[in-house]
Amino acid sequence: MEHAKLNPELVSLVQQWKGKEGNLIMILHEIQNHHGYVPRELSLELSRMLDVPLARIYEVVTFYNFFKLTPPGKHRIALCMGTACYLRGAAVILEEIKNILGIKEGQTTKDGLFYLDVVRCLGCCGLAPVVMIDNKVYGKVKKSEVADILSKYIKEE
């Protein structure tokens, strides 16, 4: 069968894994690692190449939290909801971030700048509540500071 646009990277992956048990998840893993998400077009191509139903691919991709369906944002916001942060008002901070960016956890802003993740304990409970953006940790965050913190990244653009 002929394909409109064969992706060389995917072809070699498929050849490497074809016929092996659990191949679908291994290939999806590689795609996720490479692109930061599983692009729809690659699922379509993968379905044809491996003869796996699309609905099955969608099942696997949506079952595991590891797989994402949308591209990651440029900056990953990790908001801690561990016990200490939670008790020190992390929920309020989360609400404020959601309000400002207009996204829910697990989503990326329309401009692709931020991805919002909620995590459990970043290992610095003394600084609760903690927000980490990329590798920078912001401790003892107050609701009123959230806009300032985010604006730094917006200004960079």
Add this chain to the structure above:
Amino acid sequence: MSEEKISLRINDSVYECDAGMTILEACAKAAIDIPTLCYLKDINQEAACSICLVEVKGAKALVRSCVTPVRKDMEIFTNTPRVRKARRMNLELLLAGHPKDCLVCDRNQSCELRKLAFDMGVRDVRFPKTTKTELPLDTTSVSLTRDPNKCILCGRCVSVCSAIQSVKAIDFSGRGKSSKITTFFDSGLANSVCVNCGQCLLVCPTGAITEKNATGGVWAALSDPKKFVIVEVAPAVRAAIGEEFGLPAGSLVTAKLAQSLRKLGFDKVFDTQFSADLTIMEEGYELIDRIKNKGSLPLITSCSPGWIKFAEHFYSGILEHISSCKSPQQMFGAIAKTYYARKFNLDPRNMVVVSIMPCTAKKFEALRPEMKSAFDYWKDELNLKESEAFYDVDFVLTTREASRLIKEAGINFINLPGEDFDEPLGISTGAAVIFGATGGVMEAALRTAYEVLCGRQLEKIDFFGLRGLEGIKVAEVDIDGLKLKVAVASSLSKARLLLDEVKEGKSPYAFIEIMTCPGGCLGGAGQPIPTDNEIRLKRMEAIYREDKSKSIRKSHENPAVRELYKEFLGQPLGEKSHHLLHTHYKQKEGEF
């Protein structure tokens, strides 16, 4: 399954059963009912619903009887306080997440969840609603609607779509409380490889999958004095619709059905069996033509629209093997709005053709953009604009929808004496009746092809080898020394076995019949619920009974079809037939 017998105790009585059975099967054999909402023998045994719990002596927890094999000397208890409490709890938890709009639900009369709640005496739901958000309905398909809010995640639809139909359009997605059954990227059935067969609907225990309702449009047409409304009824409907009125499966209600449709206000009550006979003329001659002129063989039947869409998705390389004949439903519409309109001086624009089908895929078929042959026929003569284009068939009702029209109109179906269909498009033969059963189109075609090829009467017109519920049936027919191998498949997973041979150029057959649904149209998704193998067999017997009772049993002897050729079409495969009765197929492109 092992032949070995073992003995065990169920509720303190000793029983003997096969060693390979599950507890559920052993109990069924011992006439002990165990409720389930997800179990479908050999198709869906996923232990999803947790209703079929039983107590086994020595086991710490209750076990799910549908997946637990029996053991020698096992002691099983199906009716203890512990069992009843657990089953009830699981049922109540399912109900907590389920909408309570049973009064206005399509499956009000046939919902397994509702029935079980009633039978188990659940009279209130102790738990608050577990699902927080209302999930959107999938209304993309013209045949089926999916309501994930009513889904109990039993997985039957997924299993049937995969194991019986090998289509695999739907699967589970997400996990935990966000689990649901959906298509790729949630893009809806219409944007998937779904073939609209609706076998998922037939096995759904609740109202999560229903047909697209067309009754509103039909009522509107019936009450519009300007419209000339014609109805056509598929063969399999008359062998099943009685069930909707409480008659036992296998009741033949042809005459009652014709009379009640007349009472509903249809201007003419016609029969898809007329155009089934017509299909045999066209398809029979197509077969003869391909044999004589070395065309693509095997020829594959084209009556079943689920199979056609399946071929366009999965077997686009062998489309030239599929008969170019339209299905009887579509031939009927095209002939009604041309030949019949001309003969009785009707304006085709004012005609409404309603078909009653055992099928959900027929709704899709009627709306295929190429199914406007009558419009093309009249376009120049009546100076019609493209914006005035009309379909050959306007509304498709399932057997169930038709029964609701009859009930709503207050027609006492059971006590009607019965009437005949109208002439001429209501005249049909026994060959047309059997279109409703797997193997029937093949048998009907052979009755005609034999006589046309040999030029003499066929002595034994019953092809018993082609009848029955088996998924694949093969036969060899001797037509004056010409040995024709033929094969019949019902269900798409079985069809694949024959189609893969065709694809590889290794098919030994000259003619193949494919029906999308197990058992053929009599087991279609428009038929009364429940539809199981026992019921399929009874409907099948009814269909062959009707065939036998017909005075004419060969399509080419249908006097109305003969008249149609004489007055209008000329000859089978002629110019007019080509435009009105034949079609083409193309590979389905896009993101499937």
